[in-house]
Amino acid sequence: MADLNENTLKLTVKWNGKEFDIPEFSPSDSVAMLKIAIENATGVRPERQKLLNVKFQGKVASDNFTLSELNLKPNLKIMMMGSLEEAIEGAMMKPDVGDEVVNDLEFEEEEVDVVNQEIYLAKIKKRVKDYKLNVFNEPRPGKKLLVLDIDYTLFDHRSVAETGYELMRPYLHEFLTSAYEQYDIVIWSATGMKWIEEKMRLLGVSTHSDYKIMFYLDYLAMITVHTAKYGTIDVKPLGVIWASIHNTVLRILLC
Known part of the structure; x- marks a missing residue:
């Protein structure tokens, strides 16, 4: 049985010349949740984000990977590329976390x-x-x-x-x-x-x-x-x- 006392991860995102602290994450949380946290901090939508050093076996990690699978180091600075939407009305026309909705x-x-x-x-x-x-x-x-x-x-x-x-x-x-x-x-x-x-x-x-x-x-x-x-x-x-x-x-x- 897995240990219930998971160590939390403190992460920082570097984007547009600034650094943004991200709320602590559990290693079993997903990349999708990380992207939503980054959106909340920076305003960059998940589908616009390119996380340069969040990889699995040398390739960009998909949203369903957990942070523990990526072996992210504590206090990692994530390098991100991405653009803000011109207006929030435009953002409303896109889904919150991708096109597939699971009930x-x-x-x-x-x-x-x-x-x-x-x-x-x-x-x-x-x-x-x-x-x-x-x-x-x-x-x-x-x-x-x-x-x-x-x-x-x-x-x-x-x-x-x-x-x-x-x-x-x-x-x-x-x-x-x-x-x-x-x-x-x-x-x-x-x-x-x-x-x-x-x-x-x-x-x-x-x-x-x-x-x-x-x-x-x-x-x-x-x-x-x-x-x-x-x-x-x-x-x-x-x-x-x-x-x-x-x-x-x-x-x-x-x-």
Whole structure:
């Protein structure tokens, strides 16, 4: 059984003549999560990033590799090339973490290696300890909690549209207004918090008068898991919410 006390990695990204400290990572976290952390620090989207010295056997490491597989040295300075998007509206038309979306609700328990289940529980425990919820609106008595993704749910990022209104799902505000009658609402996206806040502003979600969002969750509340069917993937463990918000949680992904 793997050691639950994984050593964390402190990394720095050097880009555009500046250095950016990246939050501590577990060796079992993926390159995809590292890229999202770099996006949060620099604003450079993952698909624009070229990490020059993050390699596996001399080749550029793909997103599904874990940091432990790459044997990264502590306090490594990652050399990055990449360009910022000209406008955030342009960034909204692209997916958060690639074109393929995996619904983590589809995984059956036996697909996860039993030997490693304690590691995942330890990861969730660490997220609960380290992740700070910024609650905008307190839970209402008697209301359950509805957790919504952004891509494929609140807006269609594959659209050729250029504005938040055009990207918005049909009847989005009517749906959220109706849901708010019975549920408190949380938004959880696999991207940085500043992008979540900007998308919710452009869609008019954060300022709508007929419903309120309880809080946002970003990629820092996610964990990396290994499955026989999908390999290494990043998922959103609802246990992070359960530890702080004790009403029943329902998470949906609309296609």
